[in-house]
Amino acid sequence: MAEFLINSGWNPNLAQIVASTLGAVVLASFGLVWVIFSIWLERKFAGRVQDRIGPNRTGPYGLFQTFADIGKLLTKEDITPKGADKHVYNFAPILAVAGIIAIFAVIPFNHAWVGADLNVGVLYFVAVGSLATLAILLAGWSSNNKYALLGAFRAIAALISYEVPMILSLAVPVLLAGSMSMQDIVKGQSIAYVFVVPVSALIFFVSQLAEVGRSPFDLIEAESEIIAGFNIEYSGMKFAMFYAGEFIHAFVICILTAVLFLGGWRGLGAGEPGYELFGFLMLMAKSVAVYAFVMLLRNTLPRIRIDHMMAFNWKFLVPLALVNLLVVTFLARPFVPDYAAAEALVAEGGLAGLVGTIFGAGFIAELPRAVVLLVANVILFIVATQLLHRYGEAQRSKLGVQAVPPMRATAMASD
Amino acid sequence: MQPNEWLFIGIFFVVALVIPTVPIVLAQLLNPKRPSKMKQEAYECGVETVGDAWVQFKVQYYLYALIFLIFDIEMLFLFPWAVAYNQLGLFALVAMAGFVGILGVALIYAWRKGALEWL
Numbered sequence: 113m114a115e116f117l118i119n120s121g122w123n124p125n126l127a128q129i130v131a132s133t134l135g136a137v138v139l140a141s142f143g144l145v146w147v148i149f150s151i152w153l154e155r156k157f158a159g160r161v162q163d164r165i166g167p168n169r170t171g172p173y174g175l176f177q178t179f180a181d182i183g184k185l186l187t188k189e190d191i192t193p194k195g196a197d198k199h200v201y202n203f204a205p206i207l208a209v210a211g212i213i214a215i216f217a218v219i220p221f222n223h224a225w226v227g228a229d230l231n232v233g234v235l236y237f238v239a240v241g242s243l244a245t246l247a248i249l250l251a252g253w254s255s256n257n258k259y260a261l262l263g264a265f266r267a268i269a270a271l272i273s274y275e276v277p278m279i280l281s282l283a284v285p286v287l288l289a290g291s292m293s294m295q296d297i298v299k300g301q302s303i304a305y306v307f308v309v310p311v312s313a314l315i316f317f318v319s320q321l322a323e324v325g326r327s328p329f330d331l332i333e334a335e336s337e338i339i340a341g342f343n344i345e346y347s348g349m350k351f352a353m354f355y356a357g358e359f360i361h362a363f364v365i366c367i368l369t370a371v372l373f374l375g376g377w378r379g380l381g382a383g384e385p386g387y388e389l390f391g392f393l394m395l396m397a398k399s400v401a402v403y404a405f406v407m408l409l410r411n412t413l414p415r416i417r418i419d420h421m422m423a424f425n426w427k428f429l430v431p432l433a434l435v436n437l438l439v440v441t442f443l444a445r446p447f448v449p450d451y452a453a454a455e456a457l458v459a460e461g462g463l464a465g466l467v468g469t470i471f472g473a474g475f476i477a478e479l480p481r482a483v484v485l486l487v488a489n490v491i492l493f494i495v496a497t498q499l500l501h502r503y504g505e506a507q508r509s510k511l512g513v514q515a516v517p518p519m520r521a522t523a524m525a526s527d
Numbered sequence: 528m529q530p531n532e533w534l535f536i537g538i539f540f541v542v543a544l545v546i547p548t549v550p551i552v553l554a555q556l557l558n559p560k561r562p563s564k565m566k567q568e569a570y571e572c573g574v575e576t577v578g579d580a581w582v583q584f585k586v587q588y589y590l591y592a593l594i595f596l597i598f599d600i601e602m603l604f605l606f607p608w609a610v611a612y613n614q615l616g617l618f619a620l621v622a623m624a625g626f627v628g629i630l631g632v633a634l635i636y637a638w639r640k641g642a643l644e645w646l
Contacts, residue, residue: 128531129538136539140546186554194567195579202551209547210540217539227539228532235606236536257569258582269588272595279602287609344570349554353547419645422591426634426643430598434631437605441612441620441627448613 136217139227143213147359148178154359154407161411181352188348193256196345200254204247205346205353211243212360219367220295222377222391233294234286237368238279241323244361245271251354252342263341266418271323273425278319280433284312284440285372288481298376302474306373308482311436311489311496313373315429317402320365322421324358326406328413329421363403370398432496439488447481449474590642601630 152167152175159166167174192201215237217227230236245268252264286292288308289300306313322329343354370376375398377391416424454477458465467476608615608623637643 128534132531132535132538133542136535136542140539140542144546182550186550186557187559188554189559189561190554191562191566193569195569205551206544206547210543213543213546214540217536228535230532230536235603255569256579259570261582261584265584265588269591272599273591276595276598276602279599280605283602283605283609286606287612290610290613292606292610348558349551353551356547422645423643426594427638430634431631434627434634438624438627441624445612445615445617445620 135227139216140213143216143360143364144356146363147356148182150359150363150403151178151181157404157407158411161408185349185352190348190350191345193345195256197254197256200250201345202350204251204254205350205357207250208244208247208357209353209360211240211247212357212364214240214243215364215368218294219371220298220376221395222388223295223299224388225392226295229293229295232292234282234292234297234372237294238275238282241361241364242271242275244357245323247357248342251346255342255345257345260342260344263344267325267342270329270418270421270425271325273422274319274322274329274429277315277425277429277433278323280430280437281312281315281319282372283437284309287440288444294371294376298371298378300478301375301378302472302478303482304373304375304378308478308485309373309436309440309489310486311432311493312440313369314493315433315436316373317365317369319425319429320369321406321409322425324361324365326358326362327410328416330410330415362406363399366399366402366406367395369402370395374398374402428496428500432492436489436492439492440485443484443488444481447484449477449481451477453477587645594637594642597633598630601626 155177156166156174167177170176170180192198218230218233218236220226220229248267248271249264252260252262252267255261285297285305288305289297291297291300343351346354377395379394379398380390451474454473457476458473604626605623608619611619
């Protein structure tokens with residue numbers, strides 16, 4: 113793009129800025145367009161889970177429902193509560209969306225389509241992602257409402273806590289790929305990291321879920337306890353911005369999980385030069401698969417209590433992430449993939465040559481490390497869940513509570 | 528990397544700020560404005576609000592924030608090490624294991640002191 117403008121006689125600096133601006137607008141609107149679709153998707157999905165049809169009146173399959181909602185929200189009166197800190201109050205919903213959209217800048221959609229392949233990409237998205245947390249605090253603090261303030265406190269306590277296991281588990285893919293650039297992490301995944309370090313992937317996914325404030329971690333906006341939490345005083349389009357921000361965030365965590373642990377745009381030969389669009393679709397398919405899982409969790413799990421949420425983080429996830437990091441540290445070093453040697457091995461032919469031609473030379477290079485780490489991770493996972501189970505049993509016997517038997521389909525029978 | 532990537536980030540931030548501002552401003556132009564005294568009260572279960580929102584809150588939030596700060600800063604040091612991991616020798620691994628171990632000890636200390644209990 114920039115080269116094209118320079119070739120047609122533009123000032124190189126100006127061309128760079130124009131090209132960057134266009135790219136930024138396209139990339140950022142992608143997030144917004146997606147949110148319009150994902151709200152429909154989520155409502156439809158929730159409807160199906162709850163044995164309803166979901167929106168089906170406006171347009172084919174209710175596809176225009178979100179547009180109708182936008183129209184409604186545009187005509188709603190905007191109320192600023194008495195005693196609110198006006199500037200902060202107005203800025204919070206903007207920051208809530210902007211902080212999330214800004215993450216899109218470092219996401220590699222395929223080997224060529226990436227906004228800015230920063231060499232500190234992982235740190236960038238952690239830093240920018242916490243802007244949304246800041247927006248929640250700003251909203252709660254400036255609303256001059258006790259419920260909003262309580263909601264904001266809860267949100268901050270929960271979100272900063274879950275940032276700890278998230279960053280600890282993020283260190284593992286960085287360590288395996290030897291780079292903080294998102295693009296390099298994708299390129300290092302000849303074997304997707306979810307098959308190499310499943311414990312890290314799980315910790316990352318759970319803590320990101322808590323960051324978004326999705327069920328089962330949705331006590332940031334627990335209707336039954338603190339009405340709506342931090343956004344209670346917001347109405348009309350400002351409320352809609354918080355809502356949109358949450359939906360974009362929910363999808364962004366799915367993209368990040370796909371990029372960091374599911375191999376991003378790679379797979380089935382996608383992302384090779386000439387298959388750019390296929391790579392993009394591959395990433396989207398992976399992200400939507402994760403998103404479907406998030407929606408399923410949201411619609412089927414009850415909300416957990418705040419003390420349980422904090423205890424689960426500090427007493428389970430953080431120690432587990434620390435131990436996992438130590439395990440990976442000591443086991444991965446002797447098996448650093450030697451891509452050149454693997455290429456030579458494939459060229460020699462035989463069994464390695466056959467496997468290499470099917471899965472690529474990178475697969476062979478990363479195989480020993482993947483096997484060792486996978487075994488270690490599975491053992492770690494079993495030990496951790498056993499410890500958790502024992503702890504639960506001990507707590508229950510201390511309280512004299514019988515273990516709850518699994519739910520039977522008695523309700524179905526009585527229908 | 529090249530400076531133009533940071534230029535892109537800068538422009539992207541501006542765009543990201545403009546995008547949510549547009550619908551809010553649009554709504555300001557379109558929506559009705561009939562403010563009234565009752566409407567602008569803080570919403571609190573329908574009864575009149577007592578006092579303002581600057582209430583006392585639990586000290587527990589501070590404790591969590593402090594533990595978070597310790598962890599966050601120390602974890603940041605992990606990342607340069609993680610990037611260089613593939614070239615490191617045994618000494619660097621042991622050193623970082625000691626570092627992570629200190630984090631673990633800090634966690635155990637906070638745990639035993641009861642800082643992780645939600646009261």
